[in-house]
Amino acid sequence: MSYVDEVIEQVVAKNPAEPEFHQAVKEVLESIRVVVEANEEKFRKEALLERIVNPERQIKFRVPWVDDNGQVQVNTGYRIQFNSAIGPYKGGLRLHPSVNLGIMKFLGFEQVFKNSLTGLAMGGAKGGSDFDPKGKSDREVMAFCQSFMNELYKYIGPNVDVPAGDIGTGAREIGFMFGQYKKIVGAFEGVLTGKGLSFGGSLARTEATGYGLLYLTAEMLKTNGIDIKGKTICVSGAGNVAIYAIEKAHQLGAKVVTCSDSTGWVYDPDGIDVAALKEIKEVKRARLTEYKNYRPNSEYHEGRGVWSIKCDIALPCATQNELLIDDAKALVANGVTAVCEGANMPTTLDATEYLQKNGVYFVPGKAANAGGVATSGLEMSQNSERLSWTFEEVDAKLKNIMVTLFHNLDDAAKKYGFEGNYVVGANIAGFEKVVNAMEAQGIV
Ligand code: NDP
Numbered sequence: 001m002s003y004v005d006e007v008i009e010q011v012v013a014k015n016p017a018e019p020e021f022h023q024a025v026k027e028v029l030e031s032i033r034v035v036v037e038a039n040e041e042k043f044r045k046e047a048l049l050e051r052i053v054n055p056e057r058q059i060k061f062r063v064p065w066v067d068d069n070g071q072v073q074v075n076t077g078y079r080i081q082f083n084s085a086i087g088p089y090k091g092g093l094r095l096h097p098s099v100n101l102g103i104m105k106f107l108g109f110e111q112v113f114k115n116s117l118t119g120l121a122m123g124g125a126k127g128g129s130d131f132d133p134k135g136k137s138d139r140e141v142m143a144f145c146q147s148f149m150n151e152l153y154k155y156i157g158p159n160v161d162v163p164a165g166d167i168g169t170g171a172r173e174i175g176f177m178f179g180q181y182k183k184i185v186g187a188f189e190g191v192l193t194g195k196g197l198s199f200g201g202s203l204a205r206t207e208a209t210g211y212g213l214l215y216l217t218a219e220m221l222k223t224n225g226i227d228i229k230g231k232t233i234c235v236s237g238a239g240n241v242a243i244y245a246i247e248k249a250h251q252l253g254a255k256v257v258t259c260s261d262s263t264g265w266v267y268d269p270d271g272i273d274v275a276a277l278k279e280i281k282e283v284k285r286a287r288l289t290e291y292k293n294y295r296p297n298s299e300y301h302e303g304r305g306v307w308s309i310k311c312d313i314a315l316p317c318a319t320q321n322e323l324l325i326d327d328a329k330a331l332v333a334n335g336v337t338a339v340c341e342g343a344n345m346p347t348t349l350d351a352t353e354y355l356q357k358n359g360v361y362f363v364p365g366k367a368a369n370a371g372g373v374a375t376s377g378l379e380m381s382q383n384s385e386r387l388s389w390t391f392e393e394v395d396a397k398l399k400n401i402m403v404t405l406f407h408n409l410d411d412a413a414k415k416y417g418f419e420g421n422y423v424v425g426a427n428i429a430g431f432e433k434v435v436n437a438m439e440a441q442g443i444v
């Protein structure tokens with residue numbers, strides 16, 4: 001059996017009941033097969049793939065907190081420090097009831113290659129909890145965040161591990177966590193990114209993932225002779241990534257006609273009103289049912305359905321496995337040109353394959369959504385030099401990172417004979433740098 005197949009089999013056997021982790025490992029190992037086969041004997045001897053698929057450390061802890069009725073609640077906290085070959089651990093914290101060990105590991109594993117692709121010195125990590133911030137009071141959210149940090153602080157630090165936001169973790173949660181870290185450790189340091197602007201946050205970090213997604217999408221299309229201007233786009237999600245993807249798409253002259261949350265979706269034929277969306281989601285923390293009050297011409301539907309709308313470009317920006325094989329078929333039947341992932345692993349493996357086979361340009365999340373963590377890297381740089389750059393400076397650096405990142409993965413795909421396969425290109429380009437650093441550092 002080939003080394004790649006052997007390690008995939010081991011991962012499935014040794015990590016039962018972690019389907020998302022299996023899925024992420026399969027995608028990466030399948031697409032670096034060509035590199036592994038060229039070095040099979042050496043990689044096997046060094047157990048390189050076994051080392052790549054096993055986190056350096058996984059931390060799981062109890063998070064007790066008191067709700068507004070005086071009742072004690074207990075959640076589970078996680079931090080997966082996956083790989084530190086190229087820099088301190090870096091990656092977000094997800095707060096969502098679906099969080100479990102397998103989801104944390106898939107996200108941590110993806111982060112290793114994503115961070116490598118940014119060109120910055122960041123290792124890969126992920127963390128979070130099965131806590132649901134939805135419907136909680138600010139005091140309850142603070143109580144949870146403080147308790148979470150009471151344990152997490154032991155394992156993080158500006159040169160050790162720097163967490164950030166993800167689903168359910170925005171500026172409010174990062175603020176509470178930063179305050180508690182500072183209180184315990186007694187040091188004001190850049191231990192988290194996505195901080196408020198008054199205490200070390202970076203301008204453009206809020207916008208970065210969505211903006212970066214559009215910078216990369218526009219560059220990928222341009223490279224293939226297509227102008228993004230005038231294109232119709234379907235976006236899923238209505239959170240941080242989705243909102244700023246829609247905003248930048250409109251700035252670039254495209255029209256986004258959909259968005260969604262976990263209960264329903266909106267179709268607005270005149271283009272999504274970003275100001276209304278921000279007010280509903282960022283200010284009121286309300287549901288998308290409210291959107292119709294702002295835009296009587298729009299439609300609201302319960303359930304899922306964004307991918308049934310005809311579009312040129314699809315940008316899944318909600319969560320993992322939200323674009324399924326039937327959605328891929330509907331998109332292809334409607335003539336879609338490109339699918340670029342704003343979320344982490346939103347497309348299932350069979351849907352990805354179907355899109356690629358039908359000539360759709362497909363850019364995986366670890367490349368397309370890397371603008372968020374890249375700008376977190378820029379926040380770390382600003383914290384280190386105790387300076388704040390202007391919005392324009394950060395945005396220009398972000399754009400440059402996304403354009404360079406796209407050409408690096410495009411070149412890697414070409415070099416190995418997979419021209420236009422951006423999944424293979426991203427995985428190989430991300431993998432090569434990490435492996436190189438691991439080999440140089442010995443068996444550690
Ligand atoms: P938010 O919490 O801000 O928004 C998530 C959005 O997705 C919400 O609209 C949410 O709806 C919707 N959603 C639909 N179904 C689900 C589900 N089953 N689980 C969770 N959310 C669901 O998160 P972000 O926008 O920050 O993250 C979106 C995706 O982008 C995630 O995959 C994340 O890992 C990825 N990402 C985020 C980065 C960042 O910088 N924030 C960077 C790179 C990737 P509802 O409100 O109803 O729950």
Ligand code: 2IT
Binds near residue numbers: 370373376
């Ligand atoms: O998935 C991701 O890249 C993030 N949630 C952002 C991580 C970060 O450290 O900014």
